[in-house]
Amino acid sequence: MYARAAIGLVPGFxxxxxxxxxxxxxxxVTVDRAHLADYSRVCGFRLSDTLPATYPHVLAFPLAFRLMSRRDFPFPVVGLVHVANRIELHRPIDADEPLDLSVHAADLREHPRGRQLDVVATASVGGEVVWRDVSTYLRREGKPSGGRREGEPPEPPAASAQWRLTPRVGTDYARVSGDHNPIHTSRLGARLFGFARPIAHxxxxxxxxxxxxxxxxxxxxxxxxxxxxxxFLPSTVAFxxxxxxxxxxxxxxxxxxxxxGSVTPV
Known part of the structure; x- marks a missing residue:
């Protein structure tokens, strides 16, 4: 799929x-308990029989990547910027429950910096949708519109924790998620796309x-x-x-x- 994505960058495609x-x-789709444990370790979750809300995203990622790598997709997947994500967890999902996954694209729309679209994934159990994920991607086109904002940027909120992030954050998450985009795992790959160092997923x-x-x-x-x-990796972030x-x-x-981010109880 990555080879297909690279072909999509060829001029005249x-x-x-x-x-x-x-x-x-x-x-x-069944959950591999060893993979779930590895994912939980990389992301900081405790080991549990209940799936983290973000875990089905990695299960659906191969379908999403295949969709965005198709010849009839309007943009090459390499170069799309992930700008937002919404997850709706309708109820706790047990790791023993087989999941039926579905992925489609929706709502291609204009944006001041180009065009946006959503990739929508759902997970169902016995015909009941238990999880829904909407990832919004931006295709940058032309120069940004509008001038600079006036005034000083707002002060960040008081931190409750600080995390020191090493380059392994990129390589470890690539391993457990399947997202091996070189901007996350390689200094050279990051530089090819305009980043001084690899960046976290x-x-x-x-x-x-x-x-x-x-x-x-x-x-x-x-x-x-x-x-x-x-x-950027390495760096220290405040939560x-x-x-x-x-x-x-x-x-x-x-x-x-x-x-x-924000959490809204249902």
């Missing part, structure tokens, strides 16, 4: 101006934040995050959480925002 109508599905950042809230989350909830500035279920990730050194 014709693409449609609309989203494919395809729905990719995989039925009866956005979904690792989201998972790590939810792990910090583990034990306090409701049984059913929606968790929204916006990915701001990239988290903050508020009683009203908002949380954030900032640079511990400069205070620049990396992620802003």
């Amino acid at each position: 014709n693409r449609p101006g609309w989203l494919p109508e395809a729905v990719l599905e995989r039925a009866g 956005g979904m690792w950042s989201k998972a790590r934040c939810l792990a910090a809230l583990e034990g306090r989350l409701p049984e059913a909830y929606t968790v929204d995050v916006s990915f701001k500035l990239p988290v 903050s959480a508020a009683p009203e279920w908002s949380f954030a990730l900032h640079s511990a050194r400069s205070g620049k925002p990396h992620l802003a």
Whole structure:
């Protein structure tokens, strides 16, 4: 699939101006307990028989990547920027429950910096949707519109924890998620796409934040995050959480925002 994605970058590769109508599905997906334990360790979750809310995302990732690598997808998957993610956990999911996964693309729309689209994944048990994931991607096109914002940037919230992140964050998450994009695992690969150093996966950042809230989350909830500035590896980040279920990730050194999120109980 990565070879197919690379071919999509070749000049003259014709693409449609609309989203494919395809729905990719995989039925009866079972959880490998060793993989779940490895994922939980990498993201900071405790070992449990209940799946972390972000875990089905890695189960659905092969379907999502295959969808975005198709010839009838409007953009090459390499170069798309993951700008937001919403997960709806309808109820706790036991690790022994087989999952029926479905992935499709939706809502191609204009954006001041280009165009956006959503990749929607669902997990069902016995015909009941128990989990839904909406990943929003941006295709940058042309120059950003508008001038600089006036005034000083807001002060970051007080940190409740600091995490020192090494380059292994990128390589370890690539191993457990299947997302081997070189911007996360290679200094040279990152430089080819305009980054001075490898950057952490956005979904690792989201998972790590939810792990910090583990034990306090409701049984059913929606968790929204916006990915701001990239988290370079290595670096130190500051995590903050508020009683009203908002949380954030900032640079511990400069205070620049990396992620802003909120949890809504259902």
